Amino acid sequence: MTDLLIRGARLLGDRTADVLVADGRIVEIASDSPIDAAAVAGRSVETIDADGLVLLPGLVDVHTHLREPGREDAETIASGTRAAAVGGFTAVLAMANTSPVTDTAEAAERILDLGARTGLCDVHPIGAVTHGLEGQQLAELGLMHRSRAAVRVFSDDGRCVADSRVMRRALEYVRSFGGVVSQHAQDPSLAGPSACCHEGEISGRLGLPGWPPVAESSIIARDAMLAAHTNSRVHVAHVTTAEGLEVVRWAKAKGIALTAEATPHHLFLTTEELLGYDPDYKVNPPLRPQEDVDAIRAGLLDGTIDVVATDHAPHARQDKEHAFVDAAFGVLGLETSLAVISDVFVRTEQMTWRDVARVMSQAPARLAGLTDHGGDLAVGEAANLVLIDPDATLTVDRSASQSYSRNNPWHGRSFRGTVHTTILRGTTTAQNGAPCDLTRV
Amino acid sequence: MTTPTDTSAEVATGAPPLSMPKHLLSIADLDLPALRALLDTASQMQDVQRREVKKVPTLRGRTIVNLFFEDSTRTRSSFEIAGKWLSADVINVSAKGSSTSKGESLRDTAQTIAAMGVDAIVIRHSASGAAHQVAGWVDAHIVNAGDGTHEHPTQALLDAYTMEHAFGGSVEGRHVAIVGDLTHSRVVRSNLLALAKLGARVTLVAPHTLMPSGIGEWAQTDGFALATDLDEVIASGPDALMMLRVQRERMSGGFFPTPREYTVHYGLTRDRLATAAAANADLVICHPGPMNRGLEIAPEAADAAQSRVLDQVAAGVAVRMSVLYHLLTTGGLEMTA
Structure with missing residues (x-):
């Protein structure tokens, strides 16, 4: 196996060092004197000149839709992991709302295996909370956990586990093996069946049915109390509202085992985007007004939000070319999330690269129980790494995406801070926007 | 030619x-x-x-x-x-x-x-x-x-046309009350825009359950009034009453308890017609159709001399x-x- 020498990168954005990788692990970090590639006896060494680049642990996404099995026209595990590698990810958690639903051990193991076959990014299945995502009967949570896939995160994402009794039982049940329920917090009974956007002045003017913020905050409040009651862990997927964030803050202050995530699109795009009725901005939960975006940003900065997750949700073109209320929900995110977070928070000096490592790698890895990811860049750790060019600009071109889908709300926008190289266990998986062909390795 | x-x-x-x-x-x-x-x-x-x-x-x-x-x-x-x-x-x-x-x-x-x-x-x-x-x-x-539930621009044009002709040429300064299911009405959204451009004064009348989200901010920005009490609005002598169609299926959707309760509160009944006609001699009644006679508009009002419903169609x-x-x-x- 070829060793990898990363020369002159700024580790976590701070000190400059050379990092030597062998057999998929970090074997040496030298900040005082450079590592001499020629001195690594008897091995071939590939050197990456990382002058001016920032080295972080590989990114981890706890919220990805890979569409396989079922909608391979929109995305496959192969195409999705190409997008993930290009986006700097070394591990992604694949949501359960495929067809069939990931609600059995066999379905979970199949996703694990398909992910392993691509070799570009680790893929860990998320298990459904309820059978068929129907919200009624618990899925085989324990069997999924005992399977080779070792499922630890469960979610009916796309749907809220709305029934309080079911949510209580799920939390009680996963507690014994350290599982966590990731909740799509949105009370379906507080909106009509065709709700498709934020309920507010813009939806009123556009004549679109919406979800009120209370549909989110009330479920977060209920789940926080259920987590406290069951002494179990709940994770709130994609928090989007200021009032939902307030409830998260309150629950954490009470010591309740609750974590929360935010997506790049909810940290950047607002309800105003809907004025043109473009379904590429139709997402669930919906884009919110600027006040909410500002609140979620503040929540990420003060630690109320633990992780950034993409909610990468590819859709075949025909599923987005309907009238707004009829079109599918979701936006692409894997290839752009680092650039968006970098541009919004690092460029403006509100976050350090160490903060980015925390919210996009370390905290997500901890949440998912992935011990090989989200490290501190120390000798002995698995070499799951990402090199970032903090000064390069990404101008998003949806046709250049690795995803099979084109529902890209970032198209035409520019962000500073791009993924330069992604490294999975010592192997380069993507470089400068292109995935590596690992069949050559 | x-x-x-x-x-x-x-x-x-x-x-x-x-x-x-x-x-x-x-x-x-x-x-x-x-x-x-x-x-x-x-x-x-x-x-x-x-x-x-x-x-x-x-x-x-x-x-x-x-x-x-x-x-x-x-x-x-x-x-x-x-x-x-x-x-x-x-x-x-x-x-x-x-x-x-x-x-x-x-x-x-x-x-x-x-x-x-x-x-x-x-x-x-x-x-x-x-x-x-x-x-x-x-x-x-x-x-x-x-x-x-967004817009119906030609409906607003025909409403404006009908009212202009009924008022002898202009709706400027006229008070138009639009009554009913505002949430689900494309007619009201187009009418608000058209009547504002033409200088009419508009009051929207509905229970809170049938008002679009954010209507408060919207009313402030665009300069129209909101009311929940139809009798108060009628007593103020509006020049036009535009009664919106209320779909019966909305009644079971939790927007309003029963059709009867709706009519009592928001219907243009015989009594309200008499009050409105007494309060304004030039009263004009409009309805975009199709009418639910007996629900949002009594037959006596639909067929009254003040009704312009067929003029609207023409x-x-x-x-x-x-x-x-x-x-x-x-x-x-x-x-x-």
């Missing part, structure tokens, strides 16, 4: 060229001169409507498709008559059932129709924004004949002729057969 010299004469007098949009998707697309032109031309079209021989050659050789994803006998017939009286070839296409995520995509449906070479597509869809989206996908002129053809004329031609109104 009038000729294009009419247009050049206008230009010669120094009048600014009219900026008519390519599509009529929303009343917001129209500036005041364009809105004024549509209403004024409608008046000429109404003269045509009153002739024995109603056909004029203006749109001869043009093809208009009425693409209706939702049933609507009156709006479709009105557009059909309008197009035919202007000598256009009018084809009705019912796309009902394809307006869901399961069927052909809206884009494919629209592009298929447009590829046949049509000049204009008049589109009715149960989804808000559908006409807007289609306008981005095809080259033909798009006329929004009602999109979901005006509908005239304003639609005007819209098609203005969108599809660049001037030179040929008014003789």
Whole structure:
């Protein structure tokens, strides 16, 4: 196996060092004197000149839709992991709302295996909370956990586990093996069946049915109390509202085992985007007004939000070319999330690269129980790494995406801070926007 | 026969060229001169409507498709008559059932129709924004004949036309109360925009459950009033009462307890008609139809001398002729057969 020498990168954005990788692990970090590639006896060494680049642990996404099995026209595990590698990810958690639903051990193991076959990014299945995502009967949570896939995160994402009794039982049940329920917090009974956007002045003017913020905050409040009651862990997927964030803050202050995530699109795009009725901005939960975006940003900065997750949700073109209320929900995110977070928070000096490592790698890895990811860049750790060019600009071109889908709300926008190289266990998986062909390795 | 010299004469007098949009998707697309032109031309079209021989050659050789994803006998017939009286070839296409995520995509449906070479597509869809989206996908002129709960611009034009004629020429300074299911009404959204441009004072009357989200901020920005008590509004002597249709299925959706309770609070009953007529001698009653007699409007009110419901229907053809004329031609109104 070829060793990898990363020369002159700024580790976590701070000190400059050379990092030597062998057999998929970090074997040496030298900040005082450079590592001499020629001195690594008897091995071939590939050197990456990382002058001016920032080295972080590989990114981890706890919220990805890979569409396989079922909608391979929109995305496959192969195409999705190409997008993930290009986006700097070394591990992604694949949501359960495929067809069939990931609600059995066999379905979970199949996703694990398909992910392993691509070799570009680790893929860990998320298990459904309820059978068929129907919200009624618990899925085989324990069997999924005992399977080779070792499922630890469960979610009916796309749907809220709305029934309080079911949510209580799920939390009680996963507690014994350290599982966590990731909740799509949105009370379906507080909106009509065709709700498709934020309920507010813009939806009123556009004549679109919406979800009120209370549909989110009330479920977060209920789940926080259920987590406290069951002494179990709940994770709130994609928090989007200021009032939902307030409830998260309150629950954490009470010591309740609750974590929360935010997506790049909810940290950047607002309800105003809907004025043109473009379904590429139709997402669930919906884009919110600027006040909410500002609140979620503040929540990420003060630690109320633990992780950034993409909610990468590819859709075949025909599923987005309907009238707004009829079109599918979701936006692409894997290839752009680092650039968006970098541009919004690092460029403006509100976050350090160490903060980015925390919210996009370390905290997500901890949440998912992935011990090989989200490290501190120390000798002995698995070499799951990402090199970032903090000064390069990404101008998003949806046709250049690795995803099979084109529902890209970032198209035409520019962000500073791009993924330069992604490294999975010592192997380069993507470089400068292109995935590596690992069949050559 | 009038000729294009009419247009050049206008230009010669120094009048600014009219900026008519390519599509009529929303009343917001129209500036005041364009809105004024549509209403004024409608008046000429109404003269045509009153002739024995109603056909004029203006749109001869043009093809208009009425693409209706939702049933609507009156709006479709009105557009059909309008197009035919202007000598256009009018084809009705019912796309009902394809307006869901399961069927052909809206884009494919629209592009298929447009590829046949049509000049204009008049589109009715149960989804808000559908006409807007289609306008981005095809080259033909798009006329929004009602999109979901968003807008119904030609309805607002015919309402404005009817009220202007009832009030002797202008709605400026007149008080118009619009009563009923505001949340689900495309009529009210278009009317708010049109009446504001024409200088009318508007009060919207509904229970809070039937008011669109964010209507408070909206009312402040756009300068209209909100009320929940219809009797108070009627006592203030409005010039026009526009009663919106209340769909019976809304009654079971938790928006209102029962039809009876709705009528007691928000119906234009015999008693309210008497009070309103006493408070304003020039009272005008409008309803976009189809009416639920006995629910939002008592038969005595629907058929009262103050009712302009049938005038509205007649005006509908005239304003639609005007819209098609203005969108599809660049001037030179040929008014003789």
